[in-house]
Amino acid sequence: MRILMIGDxxxxPGRRAVREVLPALLQEHRPDLVIANGENAAGGNGITPDTAGELFASGIDLLTMGNHVWDKREALTLLEQEERIVRPANYPPGTPGRGYTLYPVREDLKVGVINLSGRIFLPPLDCPFRLGQELAAELRRETRVIVVDFHAEATSEKVALGRYLDGQVSAVVGTHTHIQTADARVLPGGTAYITDVGMTGPRDSVLGVKTEIILHRFLTQLPVRFEIADGVVQLEAVLLDIDPATGRAMGIQRLQHSGTP
Incomplete structure (x- = not known):
């Protein structure tokens, strides 16, 4: 089976990139499931019912989140009601929403999706390593195909989780840093891995924000208000090929496509 995972x-501009670029990718690669990280979908921080609905209408099946999941007040209700959105599982018990899900791809196959947040340079949540292993074992009772979105800052933490879960899940894909890395590979135990899937949004920017604003911040160390850049948009993703019988990854391919200005 084939899964398309789209970066933040x-x-x-990111929603426009999905709307413009995704149809061609669906036609070319024919994935069985499309996942995207949507934690920056609403104005660069958070998600709302309208932005989530726009992404689902554009062809995305599931949305994962990250440290900006609560930046919009509407998310508190949205995540309780919308089963197609998964927030980091290592938030404290009682937090709205769900940290993992089983998505029915077809009558005889479900895909497990786990969302975890890193702890280096991010809020000190529960241990993603131990929790990830526990959730993987739980989901394996239902399916062998399990994808983990690890929303983390430090490359060392991401690589370590990939190695820790190798052979227990089908894929560990990193999000959050908005720069697609060149280390896509299948690990020895059969788990597809990449440190960061990349960013879907304005290409000529600094991680999605207007360049002049970020330069002003670095040069003056003064607080600034971030504004999302415009212009040419890009979509970055990975394509996962997985054996549904064993859950082992057979391949992982990086994708980079640009839309219109």
């Missing part, structure tokens, strides 16, 4: 969708 940033604001209106």
């Amino acid at each position: 969708v940033v604001g209106r």
Whole structure:
């Protein structure tokens, strides 16, 4: 089976990139499931019912989140009601929403999706390593195909989780840093891995934000208000080929496509 995982969708330009680029990818690669990280989908921070609905209408099946999941007040209700959105599982018990899900791809096959947040340079949540292993074991009672979105800052933490879960899940894909890395590979135990899937949004920017604003921040060390850049948009993703019988990854391919200005 084939799964398309799209990197962090940033604001209106990111949603436009999904709308413009995804149809051609669906036609070319015919994935069985499309996942995207949507924690920056609403104005660059958070998600709302309208932005989530726009992404689902554009062809995305599931949305994962990250440290900006609560930046919009509407998310508290949205995540309780919308089963197609998964937030980091290592938030404390009682937090709205769900940290993992089983998505029915077809009558005889479900895909497990786990969302975890890193702890280096991010809020000190529960241990993603131990929790990830526990959730993987739980989901394996239902399916062999399990994808983990690890939303983390430090490359060392991401690589370590990939190695820790190798052979227990089908894929560990990193999000959050918005730069697609060149280390896509299948690990010895059969787990597809990449440190960061990349960003879907304005290409000519600094991680999605207007370049001049970020330069002003670095040069002056003064607080600034971030504004999402415009212009040419890009979609970055990975394509996962997985054996549904064993859950082992057979391949992982990086994708980079640009839309219109």
